[in-house]
Amino acid sequence: MALVPHGGGGAGGSVSMNMPMLSPGNYTVWAIKAQAILDAHMLWEAVAPANDAAVNGKKCKTARAMILAGLPEDVLLQVVAKFTAKEVWDSLKVRFVGAERVRATRRATLRGELDRLKMEDGESMDVYAGRLAGMTARFASLGETLSDTELVKKLMDTVPDRLFPVVAGIEQFCVLEELTYDEVLGRLRAFDERVRRRGQSSGERSDDLLLYTAAQWWAREWSQGGAWDDDDDARSVATQGGGNRRGRCYKCGERGHFKRDCPELRKAPAAERALVADVDVEDNGLL
Incomplete structure (x- = not known):
């Protein structure tokens, strides 16, 4: 789209924003972006007027034109008979989200997906947080909001064992109902990054980092053909207990x-x- 006047059209008061194109699989993301763009241009009130207030005719036409600009031809032909921005928006919502009965069924299905969602062992906190955010947006599109307490509980119950120490600390020293999702996510992300920087992405020590006893060390050197010093006799007797290995x-x-x-x-x-x-x-x- 071309420049759309904003703030009276004065110097520096124009905003260039392209309405995203709607597709059969991206309605949730499209609706979020479209609402943000309309709100930035002070046009969202034409789609969702507060307390059924009267809508400015010019804003309604501009909002409708912007919404139609983001529709593919097949969808555009189905809503062309809608003459207000609100009618176009509601028609799209019913088409892609469905009636209330369908929405209730979709919410139940989505709830099952949320219950099965968990963080994989090799997955980073940023990737998992993105999956949770996507799930939250899908619930919002169906008219349901996930509270911070619910998200916090889901996050702490589904992280892998490598993050258990910080989860235990949060449960011991904090009141979960008073924590926000962003705060808990930040603590888990900081701990995860610290563990990864130390080269322990799995949260466990690798075999190469284990400490050997003196006897295990010399036995390891012997099996690998390592060079010993001239006092091999004494070391062999000390470590092997007078065994069969000789220096x-x-x-x-x-x-x-x-x-x-x-x-x-x-x-x-x-x-x-x-x-x-x-x-x-x-x-x-x-x-």
Whole structure:
């Protein structure tokens, strides 16, 4: 649409807004945008006059023209016989929303969808809040309003386990009936973002972050073929409890046996073998 005068048409008093195009599946969103545009141009009173007040004829014609500009041809031909903005609006509402009996059935169906709605494990708070907002708008289009208390309860009952600490804190220190939906959503969003920044998007520690005991650490190093220091013998005895795993031989440098069991030692002179035996006795605390 072209520029529509607003505020008397003075300098800086014109607003450029295009009426959105209505389609079979977007009536709820279309009605919200259309109402906002008409209200911005001071024309909504022509569609919904307060206390059945008289409607200005010029405003009524302008509002009707703006509404018709957002209709596809097939719908336009069906409401062209409506001569006031209110008649056009009500006709569209009945066509896309239905009569009161149909609306009651749709409200019951929508209530079931709301009861089944829950936040997925990998879903962000912004996405889930958008789904809840869409559900609220659908209820509003059917003439029902979801209260803040109902939204707060729904939000706290359907968040995943990673957000349970903040839910428990809110229930313990706050009166739920006094909290607004936006306030609770802000607290949950802040906690969720903090958890995600710490790399724990699932709310749980991954296996790589678990702490190992000394014995588990050296067993892990051994299984992965990690390099050990020269005091492997002592570590092996300490961590494996004197088990079958062996460190590096101080005689030949090979792994799998200690110096006292080295095949090379059998070839050494008798004096050297006796010295090794004495050292083993001292190490075992027998002297």
